[in-house]
Each structure stands twice: as structure tokens, then as C-alpha cells.
Amino acid sequence: xxxxxxxxxxxxxxxxxxxxxxxxxxxxxxxxxxxxxxxxxxxxxxxxxxxxxxxxxxxxxxxxxxxxxxxxxxxxxxxxxxxxxxxxxxxxxxxxxxxxxxxxxxxxxxxxxxxxxxxxxxxxxxxxxxxxxxxxxxxxxxxxxxxxxxxxxxxxxxxxxxxxxxxxxxxxxxxxxxxxxxxxxxxxxxxxxxxxxxxxxxxxxxxxxxxxxxxxxxxxxxxxxxxxxxxxxxxxxxxxxxxxxxxxxxxxxxxxxxxxxxxxxxxxxxxxxxxxxxxxxxxxxxxxxxxxxxxxxxxxxxxxxxxxxxxxxxxxxxxxxxxxxxxxxxxxxxxxxxxxx
Numbered sequence: 001x002x003x004x005x006x007x008x009x010x011x012x013x014x015x016x017x018x019x020x021x022x023x024x025x026x027x028x029x030x031x032x033x034x035x036x037x038x039x040x041x042x043x044x045x046x047x048x049x050x051x052x053x054x055x056x057x058x059x060x061x062x063x064x065x066x067x068x069x070x071x072x073x074x075x076x077x078x079x080x081x082x083x084x085x086x087x088x089x090x091x092x093x094x095x096x097x098x099x100x101x102x103x104x105x106x107x108x109x110x111x112x113x114x115x116x117x118x119x120x121x122x123x124x125x126x127x128x129x130x131x132x133x134x135x136x137x138x139x140x141x142x143x144x145x146x147x148x149x150x151x152x153x154x155x156x157x158x159x160x161x162x163x164x165x166x167x168x169x170x171x172x173x174x175x176x177x178x179x180x181x182x183x184x185x186x187x188x189x190x191x192x193x194x195x196x197x198x199x200x201x202x203x204x205x206x207x208x209x210x211x212x213x214x215x216x217x218x219x220x221x222x223x224x225x226x227x228x229x230x231x232x233x234x235x236x237x238x239x240x241x242x243x244x245x246x247x248x249x250x251x252x253x254x255x256x257x258x259x260x261x262x263x264x265x266x267x268x269x270x271x272x273x274x275x276x277x278x279x280x281x282x283x284x285x286x287x288x289x290x291x292x293x294x295x296x297x298x299x300x301x302x303x304x305x306x307x308x309x310x311x312x313x314x315x316x317x318x319x320x321x322x323x324x325x326x327x328x329x330x331x332x333x334x335x336x337x338x339x340x341x
Contacts, residue, residue: 234275286319306320
């Protein structure tokens, strides 16, 4: 919880500016009733002046505040924000940092304005690797970038890992660069959010942002994550329902069923029940499952075949027995065990 009130703090600062400067700052940073901030061009059109003139007035206003006696009264406010950033490892992703301090978008704008004013804070703009971020130490920020780049190179395109594992990886790289400095897990989590190369999915798993298991692109990817999270076979109706629930994406059962059929990541293991192939399930009807089991074991008793098939298919035992009696595919050896015909 913030120890200061952002709106009241900004209100005290703004009053020292000339009326037009006040209006321009309020519009430029979204400090009024609406959280929307206006561009230099839009503000210029309102006052019939150039965008460059608006920029000059903005810079003049910021400098005027910094030179005024009221600026020294903001020391505790700046120290509180600085302390929050220090706890998160000296660098924070802009959006998540603001949201962590308040749920109100207008409050976000007020805090953002304070960061712009404060001499201790430096904004680093978004690039190909990282999101917009704020730091209180550029050398420290460069080291964090270096740590994250090492992690980016370490993760393979197919690799998906739990948060504990990726924190462990990042901490290892951090200790190599920061040497004796103590690295807390809270810092690691904050640094991870900065990256655009890696990301977290709805299951809390981390991997490359380009992976469909991290950023699902279609119904099949959503279904994969839903079934994986469930941990056991799931009916396509339930898959569709959970896609809507978890990802806020409208999913029709019939469409979901059709997509599951087309993707070899999924195996139909019962009436409308789908499992993941990576769990050890094999494609095909019961007969195909029996054949696959016998290929790997040469011969098995009736009881053992039933036991193994039931691990892969939600069917009645009698269905398995009927398939075993088909002499075109299976027969018994001298010991009474079943083999492939």
C-alpha cells in the first residue's frame, strides 16, 4: 500500500504552474478525469500551436516544478517509489509495477508522472527484447539485461518449465554476473516480467513467447493447455467449457471436437474423452491398442492385456475380450497367452 496519495500529491504540484501549462500537463499525462493521455499533436490542435511548442511547454513545466521549493517536499514520495523498485532488483516493467501499486488507471498516470519528475528514475523504452521499464541504476539495469539474454539463449523452442525451475536458472546466471550480491526470488520474478522473449502461460509454465504452449494461437492450442492442466482425459464438452472459463474464448463443443480429432497431440480414449499422446496413450481403436501392446511384449495373458488396455482406453472389459477373439488379428500360443496372428 502506498504511504502517499498520488492524486493529492500531484494536485499540490500542478497549482504552481501557469493555467495553460497546467492544462497541457493534465492532458499530456492523463491526470484529469480520464486516464487517456493526449499526444503532442492533439494538444497542439486544441491550442492552435505546433507540437514542438507543446513539447517546449511540457519541458518548461517539468523544469519549473523541479526548481520550485515544493519539489523538495516530494523526497519521501520519491524514496518510497525508489524503495519499491530496489526490492524488485532495481529495475521494473512499467505496466506491472504500476498495477501492483494501484488498480486505478488514473492513479497509474499520477505515479508515472512522479517517476518522470524524479531524478532517481530512468525510463528505458521498449525494444525487441524487453518491455518498457524503469530503473534506478543504469549499470544494474544493463546487468539484468545481460542475465536475461543468457536465459533467452538457454531455453529451447520446445522447452516448457515450471516457475521454480526458471527462477533457479535465472538466479544461477544472476550470481555469475552480480557475484556476491544477494538475489531474492522477488527480484527474479520482477526481472522475468521485463522480457518479451520468454513468457508465462495460463498454467503458470514458462517458455519462449513464440511457443504455442505459452501463447496459444488457436483452439487446438487452448485445448492442449486445458487438458494438460486437468491432468487426465477430458470430454470435449468439458474442454470447450474450460477454454471459455480459463481463456475467456468462446468455444463450441462441436468445433472443439473437430479440432481435437485433427491434431495428433490428442488421443480419443473413450466416448468423447480425449487424452494427451505425451502421457503414453496411442492412437487407434481398441484392436490397435492391443496390437501395440503385444508388439512390445511378444505375448501376454488375457488378464494382463485387459489391465494394460484399460490404462489407455475407457472401455468395458467385454470390448477388449471381443477384440481378442478376432482370429484375424490375435491367437493363443502353447502357454495360453495371446500373440499377434
